[in-house]
Amino acid sequence: MASSNHAAPTATAAVADTDALVTEHNGVLTLAVSTTGAGNSLDDAAVAAGTQALREVARGQRDVGAVLLVGPGKNFCAGGNVRAFAGADDRPTYLREIADNFHRLVGALYEADRPVVVAAKGWAAGAGMSLVLHADVAIGGSSTRLRPAYRGIGLTPDGGLTWTLPRAVGAARARQIILTDRVITAEEAQQWGLLSEIVADDEVESAARTAAETIASGPRAADAATKHLLAVSADTTLIEHLALEARSISERSGLPEGIEGVDAFVGKRAPDFTRGRAATAP
Incomplete structure (x- = not known):
């Protein structure tokens, strides 16, 4: 102070x-x-x-x-x-x-x-x-x-x-x-x-x-999950952290933000992460 x-x-x-x-x-x-x-x-x-x-x-x-x-x-x-x-x-x-x-x-x-x-x-x-x-x-x-x-x-x-x-x-x-x-x-x-x-x-x-x-304006739940990965990285081994990353990216792909982001990329349009945001948990 x-x-x-x-x-x-x-x-x-x-x-x-x-x-x-x-x-x-x-x-x-x-x-x-x-x-x-x-x-x-x-x-x-x-x-x-x-x-x-x-x-x-x-x-x-x-x-x-x-x-x-x-x-x-x-x-x-x-x-x-x-x-x-x-x-x-x-x-x-x-x-x-x-x-x-x-x-x-x-x-x-x-x-x-x-x-x-x-x-x-x-x-x-x-x-x-x-x-x-x-x-x-x-x-x-x-x-x-x-x-x-x-x-x-x-x-x-x-x-x-x-x-x-x-x-x-x-x-x-x-x-x-x-x-x-x-x-x-x-x-x-x-x-x-x-x-x-x-x-x-x-x-x-x-x-x-x-x-x-x-x-x-971006994928808020994904950002929260990313913050968690960064926060714990100093206390995990590389192999442990790779497992955390694999689990996280897999989970994200089945949630509204991940679905919207991938579909928007394939559809060549800007993603709208407000779709289903309330249903997306970090």
Whole structure:
């Protein structure tokens, strides 16, 4: 949750409008994770609203095909609200509550079982960097910077950063990044697999939204199954994983999305994956 700002952000962020924090359009659930106040720090109301919306996806109460995480200010998320940390009467209790709430959001991202796209403009530090590491597609700009930002205020990472980063860049590089509080440039982030694509700074959110809408228009159950295969790949042997892939592709071929996709290809037409989507289970 730590902040990248050299100057501490302003006091507690203003209460945000939930309707502005959670929107749904063209099959994409868009969640703001920060607000323009408090230096684009992680916002309590945004975390709560996002968690609730993602749980609604998991329960089938929202029909979306992708999740887009954004920051409404100049940064995606510059970390936690350090001034709020300092102002807490009982800092350990307050930080535990903040971390638990943040972790519910992260858990809900996985429970929703939808591809996650991040519009990582400006700073993605502390909690912001943690969220980038949970993206399936992370798009940044030329001035995007990632930074752990925890040790500078004497804290340890949260949001799963010490779990995701070693898996993304390797144990040695992850230790170096976190223990030296390294600022990672957009180019480095792309080279190391932390960013999927770099676009012009003023095109980050539009490019991320296009990617999310493209994903959402596709075979949603197949995407969910693909996410599962990718998630378990690190813990299976090649032979075990080949068996999982064979079972999955076979199952998909008999379900509405797979039938529509193959028939559309043979018929030389664009597939319409909305056909029978409700009957297709991941």
